[in-house]
Amino acid sequence: MHSELYNIGQAAKASGISAKMIRHYEEVGLLPAASRTLSGYRTYNHQDVHMLRFIRHSRDLGFSIKQIADLLSLWRDMNRPSSKVKQLATEHIEMLNQKIQELNAMKSELTRLVSCCHGDERPDCPILDELAQDK
Amino acid sequence: MHSELYNIGQAAKASGISAKMIRHYEEVGLLPAASRTLSGYRTYNHQDVHMLRFIRHSRDLGFSIKQIADLLSLWRDMNRPSSKVKQLATEHIEMLNQKIQELNAMKSELTRLVSCCHGDERPDCPILDELAQDK
DNA sequence: GCTTGACCTTACCATCGTTGTAAGGTCTAG
DNA sequence: CTAGACCTTACAACGATGGTAAGGTCAAGC
Incomplete structure (x- = not known):
């Protein structure tokens, strides 16, 4: 070596x-x-x-x-218990899952809005309407 | 008002x-x-x-x-074409998709590693082994 | 030996969205 | 009049990374 x-x-x-x-x-x-x-x-x-x-x-x-x-x-x-590694990794997977879920929520809401919008030269736009909603 | x-x-x-x-x-x-x-x-x-x-x-x-x-x-x-809004939203959906894909890739790789690890008191750990690999 | 260019060093600042802190001024209720 | 809740600005921090600038070093070619 x-x-x-x-x-x-x-x-x-x-x-x-x-x-x-x-x-x-x-x-x-x-x-x-x-x-x-x-x-x-x-x-x-x-x-x-x-x-x-x-x-x-x-x-x-x-x-x-x-x-x-x-x-x-x-x-x-060299004396670590593999359970500790596994736990660390599992916690990280949970974090990833949470983020993925958040992004997916955004994505599906946005996808819904986009599918409602004509997307032509007219100004009417359900995307803007929804963003402007007071809810 | x-x-x-x-x-x-x-x-x-x-x-x-x-x-x-x-x-x-x-x-x-x-x-x-x-x-x-x-x-x-x-x-x-x-x-x-x-x-x-x-x-x-x-x-x-x-x-x-x-x-x-x-x-x-x-x-x-008030004269915007709704197509512009739709395009902006669509581009954002694409970005979200990309991030989701990245996170999913991490998640599945990690999930695979975790499933290989006993997670007990012994030090042998395929998760660490893989992280330490030279590839 | 000298120059050139590629590399190294440190020390900053920027990003992105958000939070925290500090030091001070203002308002309102008791 | 004072306490406490609010407001103001200005700064630093997070997380990981990129950029820039000003300077030192190394190796190759002349």
Whole structure:
């Protein structure tokens, strides 16, 4: 196993997280402070890049930074109970469900309104009428 | 028709938009500058509150401030073609669809992972395994 | 050795919609 | 006259990300 070093741009490419966000994650404490070259450049090794990939995958699934921090600490804890991970994921699914439900409610209401609107050159518009309703 | 006056708190209650946000909407130009009492308090009349309700309904459907500004100007334009309103709404539905799709993708992936995880006291966890994968 | 260009550094500001806070002025009821 | 509820402005924060600016560093080519 070589411990070849990456600078932040290479780590970004290898992990799929922008250099910008890597610095940000470090600043907010999601990542430990990277080691530096003499001239101050951040350096990353394979393990660091592995962690970055973990973060990206978590982010792609919509986990918040706080949740990702929890996932990372579970990941590092070799004695974690898998129930904790499952619970975290399940809670996130619930959050997703809630958001999806909200968006779906908006969508169906809007779809209903749109289907009522002629959509021609005349000014009459049930969409505006409904938005203007006092209900 | 009385033109009874509301102060910002009363307008907030009557419209369902917080006083805070009413000020914000004024600041960003979604609302015209409110008239003021001698002592500087903002005052609103029935028509203003009606507009605030319009904004709230639009917001409840997920329209952005920019879109609401467009809706408001269509609302005020008695010669608008309803096609413009319909198009705006349709574009928003498309945006909603896109977001819903993204969230659903996250949800189904997560659901799959969760269903693979025992969720007991043992540390083995396919959720973490997958997040840590190099793919 | 010097220049060029690509990279790195920090430190800001912007987005979007909303909330919170602080410090102060005003109004109204007791 | 005072207490408390309201109003005012101005600022910062959230969440994740992007942008910009001003400057230092590195590697390649001349």
